[in-house]
Amino acid sequence: MDMINARFRIDWPSFTLDVNLTIPGRGVTALFGHSGSGKTTLLRCVAGLERPSHGYLSVNGQIWQGEQEWKPTHERPIGYVFQEASLFSHLTVLGNLRYGLKRVAGSEPAKLDQVIELLGIGHLLERKPDRLSGGERQRVGIARALVVNPRILLMDEPLAALDVKRKQEILPYLEQLHDQLDIPVLYVSHSPDEVARLADHLVVMDAGKATATGPLADILARIDLPIHLGEDAGAVLAAEIGAVDSHWQLARVDFPGGSLWTRDHGLPVGRRVRVRVLARDVSMANAPPSHSSIQNVLQGHVDAIGEDEHPGLALVRVSIGGSQLVSRLTKRAAFDLGLTIGQDVWVQVKSVALME
Numbered sequence: 001m002d003m004i005n006a007r008f009r010i011d012w013p014s015f016t017l018d019v020n021l022t023i024p025g026r027g028v029t030a031l032f033g034h035s036g037s038g039k040t041t042l043l044r045c046v047a048g049l050e051r052p053s054h055g056y057l058s059v060n061g062q063i064w065q066g067e068q069e070w071k072p073t074h075e076r077p078i079g080y081v082f083q084e085a086s087l088f089s090h091l092t093v094l095g096n097l098r099y100g101l102k103r104v105a106g107s108e109p110a111k112l113d114q115v116i117e118l119l120g121i122g123h124l125l126e127r128k129p130d131r132l133s134g135g136e137r138q139r140v141g142i143a144r145a146l147v148v149n150p151r152i153l154l155m156d157e158p159l160a161a162l163d164v165k166r167k168q169e170i171l172p173y174l175e176q177l178h179d180q181l182d183i184p185v186l187y188v189s190h191s192p193d194e195v196a197r198l199a200d201h202l203v204v205m206d207a208g209k210a211t212a213t214g215p216l217a218d219i220l221a222r223i224d225l226p227i228h229l230g231e232d233a234g235a236v237l238a239a240e241i242g243a244v245d246s247h248w249q250l251a252r253v254d255f256p257g258g259s260l261w262t263r264d265h266g267l268p269v270g271r272r273v274r275v276r277v278l279a280r281d282v283s284m285a286n287a288p289p290s291h292s293s294i295q296n297v298l299q300g301h302v303d304a305i306g307e308d309e310h311p312g313l314a315l316v317r318v319s320i321g322g323s324q325l326v327s328r329l330t331k332r333a334a335f336d337l338g339l340t341i342g343q344d345v346w347v348q349v350k351s352v353a354l355m356e
């Protein structure tokens with residue numbers, strides 16, 4: 001089975017990286033954690049830019065680092081995308097992509113046309129980099145990383161240097177990477193929103209260690225992790241558009257165990273989507289609510305109770321059929337409801353973010 005196995009130990013005077021990871025060999029794995037937790041250092045180890053004293057790395061069956069082996073960076077088939085794309089200013093976009101192609105030694109280059117289409121940069125090919133917006137530059141940077149036909153794509157906060165509008169512009173292209181690329185992507189981010197939209201798999205980094213690793217929905221629904229997300233705490237559900245109410249312009253998203261109504265985005269019935277439900281938008285009751293303007297009411301049972309960042313708040317995980325939602329409520333409300341593990345509850349969901 002396709003896998004990435006990575007074991008690295010680095011001892012610097014003020015920082016130790018010590019990880020032992022198995023990551024799927026396909027899809028987007030986000031390396032998520034606070035500043036200084038070691039995300040970039042881990043990415044650099046995979047790229048061969050750091051040489052850990054103890055290390056092992058195999059990427060889908062190829063060993064890049066072992067007891068005896070060490071492949072230097074230029075022999076590793078990687079694509080690397082940084083916060084800001086450093087394009088050659090004297091070359092056009094096409095010139096920059098062709099320059100990238102020269103790096104391909106021995107292996108078949110990616111199909112240039114496919115990469116250009118994937119990133120939607122066909123209309124920019126004759127432009128020089130100084131006539132591109134930040135988001136366009138970054139799309140060209142990603143295309144350049146892909147033309148070398150890498151076996152893994154490493155992305156280090158590729159949206160961090162962009163303003164909100166540019167981020168929104170580039171996110172749909174990044175979302176397509178899941179479906180269209182058959183190589184693994186390691187994506188460094190400290191934005192919960194980006195991670196919720198883009199990642200399939202999550203590695204949570206804290207002080208040089210990987211404190212949790214697993215499928216995105218499972219890790220986000222864990223309420224016992226040392227990394228708290230504050231206002232961004234919540235769950236992500238894999239769902240499908242189940243029905244559209246064109247009169248009220250609403251769409252129903254179905255997920256294992258239930259369904260929720262949200263604004264219609266014009267997506268067809270049957271389309272697979274992701275749904276993000278923030279913990280602050282989920283309230284709880286121990287009887288079915290009778291007079292409420294909130295239409296999204298689901299029945300489930302409490303399966304975990306944990307601490308929030310704020311001492312007056314609790315995080316409660318509720319299991320609904322095969323899915324889990326997280327609710328954030330005051331400890332006083334939790335006490336008043338007499339919440340215990342296994343208790344039946346009704347959750348009301350005030351707002352649902354639909355991600356295509």
Ligand SMILES: Nc1ncnc2c1ncn2[C@@H]1O[C@H](COP(=O)(O)OP(=O)(O)OP(=O)(O)O)[C@@H](O)[C@H]1O
Pocket residue numbers: 012013014015033034035036037038039040041042190
């Ligand atoms: N070459 C180096 N020598 C010594 N210490 C280093 C070196 N490179 C990074 N560090 C330290 O290692 C720690 C982890 O840095 P790293 O850049 O991997 O964190 P990060 O999680 O990517 O942070 P950010 O989100 O801010 O980019 C930091 O304390 C940093 O100062």
